[in-house]
Amino acid sequence: MNTGRRLIExxxxxxxxxxxxxxxxxxRGVDLAIDEGEFVAIMGxxxxxxxxxxxxxxxxxxxxxxxxxFKGVDVGKLDRTQRALLRRYxxxxxxxxFNLLNRTxxxxxxxxxxxxxxxxxxxxxxxxxxxxxxVGLKGWESHTPGExxxxxxxxxxxxxxxxxxxxxxxxxxxxGNLDTARSREIMELLNTLNSTDGITIIMITHEPDxxxxxxxxxxxxxxxxxxDKQNGRAD
Amino acid sequence: xxxxxxxxxxxxxxxxxxxxxxxxxxxxxxVAAVITxxxxxxxxxVQVQQQxxxxxxxxxxxxxxxxxxxxxSSGSAPFKISDADAIAKEIGSIVAVAPVxxxxxxxxxxxxxxxxxxxxxxxxxxxxxxxxxxxxxxFSDSELRSGAAVCIIGETVRKKLFGGQGxxxxxxxxxxxxxDVIGLLEAKGQSSMGMDxxxxxxxxxxxxxxxxxxxxxxxxxxxxxxxxxxxxxxxSDIRTLMRERRHLSxxxxxxxxxxxxxxxxxxxxxxxxLLTALLSAVAAVSLLVGGIGIMNIMLVSVTERIREIGxxxxxxxxxxxxxxxxxxxxxxxxxxxxxxxxxxxxxxxFFAARLMQVPYIFNPGINVLAFLFSAAIGIIFxxxxxxxxxxxxxxxxxxxx
Numbered sequence: 001m002n003t004g005r006r007l008i009e010x011x012x013x014x015x016x017x018x019x020x021x022x023x024x025x026x027x028r029g030v031d032l033a034i035d036e037g038e039f040v041a042i043m044g045x046x047x048x049x050x051x052x053x054x055x056x057x058x059x060x061x062x063x064x065x066x067x068x069x070f071k072g073v074d075v076g077k078l079d080r081t082q083r084a085l086l087r088r089y090x091x092x093x094x095x096x097x098f099n100l101l102n103r104t105x106x107x108x109x110x111x112x113x114x115x116x117x118x119x120x121x122x123x124x125x126x127x128x129x130x131x132x133x134x135v136g137l138k139g140w141e142s143h144t145p146g147e148x149x150x151x152x153x154x155x156x157x158x159x160x161x162x163x164x165x166x167x168x169x170x171x172x173x174x175x176g177n178l179d180t181a182r183s184r185e186i187m188e189l190l191n192t193l194n195s196t197d198g199i200t201i202i203m204i205t206h207e208p209d210x211x212x213x214x215x216x217x218x219x220x221x222x223x224x225x226x227x228d229k230q231n232g233r234a235d
Numbered sequence: 236x237x238x239x240x241x242x243x244x245x246x247x248x249x250x251x252x253x254x255x256x257x258x259x260x261x262x263x264x265x266v267a268a269v270i271t272x273x274x275x276x277x278x279x280x281v282q283v284q285q286q287x288x289x290x291x292x293x294x295x296x297x298x299x300x301x302x303x304x305x306x307x308s309s310g311s312a313p314f315k316i317s318d319a320d321a322i323a324k325e326i327g328s329i330v331a332v333a334p335v336x337x338x339x340x341x342x343x344x345x346x347x348x349x350x351x352x353x354x355x356x357x358x359x360x361x362x363x364x365x366x367x368x369x370x371x372x373x374f375s376d377s378e379l380r381s382g383a384a385v386c387i388i389g390e391t392v393r394k395k396l397f398g399g400q401g402x403x404x405x406x407x408x409x410x411x412x413x414x415d416v417i418g419l420l421e422a423k424g425q426s427s428m429g430m431d432x433x434x435x436x437x438x439x440x441x442x443x444x445x446x447x448x449x450x451x452x453x454x455x456x457x458x459x460x461x462x463x464x465x466x467x468x469x470x471s472d473i474r475t476l477m478r479e480r481r482h483l484s485x486x487x488x489x490x491x492x493x494x495x496x497x498x499x500x501x502x503x504x505x506x507x508x509l510l511t512a513l514l515s516a517v518a519a520v521s522l523l524v525g526g527i528g529i530m531n532i533m534l535v536s537v538t539e540r541i542r543e544i545g546x547x548x549x550x551x552x553x554x555x556x557x558x559x560x561x562x563x564x565x566x567x568x569x570x571x572x573x574x575x576x577x578x579x580x581x582x583x584x585f586f587a588a589r590l591m592q593v594p595y596i597f598n599p600g601i602n603v604l605a606f607l608f609s610a611a612i613g614i615i616f617x618x619x620x621x622x623x624x625x626x627x628x629x630x631x632x633x634x635x636x
Contacts, residue, residue, distance in 0.1 A: 060549065060629045081553055088551025095633065099546045103250040113550045115239050160550070 006072075007168060007200055008034040008057065013066035015052050015223075026052040028223040029066065036167070039194040039201045041211035044220030050204050051172070053220070057202060058091060058170050059083040071167065088116055092161030092169045092199075096176040098153040100145040106132060106156045107141040113164050131163035132156070134197075135189060151182035158189065162199060169193070171203040175210050187213040237563075240556070244564040248571075251536075258532040259572030261525025262612065266576025266605045267583060268518035273601045274584035276511025278593035280504050285594075286425070287500040294363055295470060296494040297322075297456040297477070311490035313452035316440065318480060322456065326472045328464035333360035334453040336443055342392060342436060343408040349395035353409055353436045355443020361420075363459045371403050371418030374439055382441030387418035389433035407436075412446040414438060425592075466495050525572070526612040533565050533620035544624050545632025558625035565617020566610055573609025577602050 010032035017024045027049045034040055044050045055061035056068055059075055060083075068075045070086065078086065087093075092113075100109045110128040119127070132141055135155040145153050154174060161169055171190070175183035191213050193199045203214065211217050219226040248255045299311040319334035337354040354360070358373045368387065378385050386407065393402040405416050423432040444451055460469045470493045477491055537544070544557055552560075581597075588595035 055630055058549065060633075081555075084548065084551060084553045087549065091551075093546075093549045095546075097542075099542060099633070101250075101543060101546075104246065108246065112547070115243065116547075116551045116553075116556060118239070164551075 005036045006033060007036045007038075007070070008032070008202075009067070009069045010053075010056075011067040011069075013053075013056065013063045013068055015049075015056065015061070016064045025223055027056075027063070030223070030225055032218070032225060032228075034200070034202065036200055037194070037198050039191070039213070039215045040203065041214035041217045042202065042204045042220065043206070043208075043211055043217060044226070047222075048220035049223040050220045052223075054170060054172055054202075054204055057168075058093060059086050088113070089164070090167040092164060092166035094154070094157050094161050094169065094171040094174045096173040098145070098150075098157045098177070100153055100156055100160075102146065103144055105142045105144055106137060106148070106159075109145070109156055110159045110163050113160060117164065127163055128159070131159040134162065134193070135159045149182075150178050151185055154178065154182075154186055155189065158186070158193075162193060162197075166199070168200040168202060171201065173204050173206065175205065175207065180209075183207070183210060237559075240559045240563045241567060243560055244567045247560075247564055248568060254532065255568060255571075258529055259525070259568050259575070261521065261528040262569050262572030262609050263525075263576040263579060265518060265522030265525045266573050266609055267579040268521060269515050270577060270580035270598075270601055270605050271584040271587060272511060272514040272518050274580070274596065274598055275587055275591065275593060276507060276514070277598055278588050278596050279591075280507045280511070281596060282593045283503045283507055284500065287496060287503070293460045293462060293466060294365075294496045295458045295460060295466065295473070296496075297458065297473060297491060298494065299455070299491050301488060301490065301492065312481070313454055314456055314491075315451060316453060318477070319453065319456050321480060322458065322473060322476065325476055326469060328461050328469045328472070329458050330461050331359040331362040331459040333357055333363045333457045334440055334455075335360065335457055336440065336448060336452060336454045338443075338447055340409050340436075340447065342388075342396060344396040344405060347396045349392060351389075351392050351395075351434050351436055353438060353443065353447060355438055355440040355447065357440060359459075360437065360457065363457045366423065367421045368418045369421045371416070373418060379439045379441065382439050382443075382445050384412055384414035384442060384446075385417045385438065386414045387420060387437040388416055389420045389435040389437075390422040391431055391433040392436055393419060409436065409438070410447060412438075412442065414442075466497065470495060522608065522612065526569070526616040529565055529569055529613065530616035530620060533561060533617055534623070536564075537561065537620045537624040540624075541627060541632045541635040544627050545629050545635065548627070548629035549633060554625040557627075558621045561621035561624045562614065562617050565621065566613035569613030569617075570606070570610045573606045576609065577606060580605075 010030045013027050013030045014025065015027040017026055030049070030053065042050045042053065052061070056063055059070070062076055071090065075083065075086070101112070107125070107128050110131050111124050114124040114127060129141065132138060135158050137152060137155050137159065140148065140152065145156070148156065174190070175186050178186065187210055190201055190203070194201050205211050216228070216230050218228045297314070299313050301311070314334065316334055319332045322329060323332040333356045335354060335356045337352050339350060340353040341348050341350045357379055361367065361373065371387070373387070374385060377383070386409070388402060396402065396407060397405065402416050403419060406413055407416060420433065420435070420437070425431060440453070458473070460466050473493050474489065478489065481490060483490065547557060585595050
């Protein structure tokens with residue numbers, strides 16, 4: 001599904017936390033390019049810089065130096081509001097802890113990003129129902145997170161992330177809280193979304209089994225890209 | 236977009252319905268208390284005004300003694316009938332003069348008895364005090380002159396002695412005086428001082444002096460001033476006349492007092508209004524406390540929902556969206572509290588008005604004001620927590636446990 005169009009580009013991205021002697025370099029000049037339609041797994045030990053990269057990719061953080069361009073736009077030059085708008089219209093997020101709104105139905109959870117987009121009520125409902133059907137939760141619309149299993153909750157979260165038809169789906173350890181069987185279901189789902197719907201997926205994971213579902217695996221170590229393999233099975 | 240924000244706020248309130256209710260309880264009680272106080276106070280003021288109007292606002296009261304306040308005297312010499320006659324003759328702006336003496340006496344009919352106020356006066360008394368006769372007749376001139384044993388009784392006395400019906404042309408006993416009931420007074424209800432104005436027996440003054448008090452004293456003179464004449468002018472005329480008749484030298488203080496019903500009315504309504512204002516101010520403090528309650532809960536709510544705020548910011552909510560969400564939530568909460576308070580106050584003041592026997596007067600102004608005020612409390616006390624939520628860093632918020 002790689003269309004060859006450049007979606008994301010890192011050029012010498014550095015991220016430094018703190019100042020002076022207490023400063024810590026999380027990223028030491030990362031070069032990276034991801035095209036539309038890719039399914040990328042990011043791996044690496046903790047402190048390797050993968051979470052920092054994810055935050056920068058998701059426009060939640062900005063590089064200390066270097067260039068991050070998203071769809072050709074220099075994100076470093078955007079202010080907080082512009083970055084929020086970029087997230088709103090082009091990015092979908094899936095978190096390890098699901099982060100659904102409690103005591104709120106699956107449908108209302110999925111509708112949330114559409115509310116911020118100002119989508120009309122009827123259209124909003126229709127799109128949310130479609131997204132829930134895509135993740136295999138048809139018939140569970142009125143259930144609240146408390147009434148759903150972990151795997152189902154993560155499906156709702158994925159539905160919430162894809163309901164806006166984003167350019168990229170950013171998943172931060174989406175299977176971290178799930179058992180192996182549920183994890184495989186989620187990975188199958190992501191795989192389908194990537195191959196059938198053409199959604200670009202960037203996913204952080206600890207588990208080589210999960211990374212195996214991706215078409216490309218990037219390893220981070222000490223704030224730098226260590227390996228970057230196409231279609232490769234992880235070690 | 237604003238509608239969507241209100242929708243989100245309503246969803247958030249519904250998710251925590253019990254806590255939301257407890258949060259706004261302060262506002263509910265504050266709004267209900269203020270509106271009830273103002274409504275009851277307004278009713279009481281109107282009632283006092285009505286009662287004073289029913290007493291005749293152009294009435295003057297001439298009482299012996301220095302000015303000590305209504306109903307009090309310092310033991311100066313009482314008046315005589317001749318004083319009343321002189322006022323009627325000399326002062327042109329007076330339409331009716333009633334010399335009045337009264338005493339508490341037990342009235343007896345058959346085996347029924349009732350202690351009431353027996354008032355000795357003339358027919359002018361009815362005019363001055365704005366009373367009318369419901370059945371029977373007034374005193375005749377000869378009855379007044381000779382001090383005949385006849386009486387006109389108030390509604391309370393009639394009920395106590397005769398039950399539901401009758402009374403006219405019966406004989407009742409007042410101390411040693413056995414007298415014929417020749418008239419029945421129209422009921423007047425309670426006076427502004429809380430006295431039953433129907434608990435009265437009226438007899439000719441000369442009969443009262445001879446058979447009940449045993450002296451020639453007149454304890455006060457009630458007068459009615461012409462509608463278009465100035466009561467101030469009449470008051471000063473009477474004062475000059477009475478000073479002369481009571482032989483007061485220029486250096487002496489008055490040993491009598493001419494009271495104007497308008498003054499009394501002003502004093503009484505002034506008191507009710509002051510009390511209303513005071514009680515409303517106390518109630519308004521509870522509104523403030525309610526506002527602080529909302530701020531407190533909103534801060535708790537922001538802290539509790541830090542992750543939620545992080546998620547919202549991550550999926551594309553602007554700082555402004557989050558600010559508006561929490562602000563609208565606070566305003567919707569406090570406005571709902573205001574509405575509940577208004578409903579409660581409407582029911583409460585309606586029943587309180589009945590209980591306190593004051594008229595219930597719906598006051599749209601205070602209801603609208605209380606609602607706007609409760610909404611304003613939401614804005615003021617919701618702003619700080621909302622800004623705190625909006626300024627959260629999404630990364631920190633998402634990591635928050």
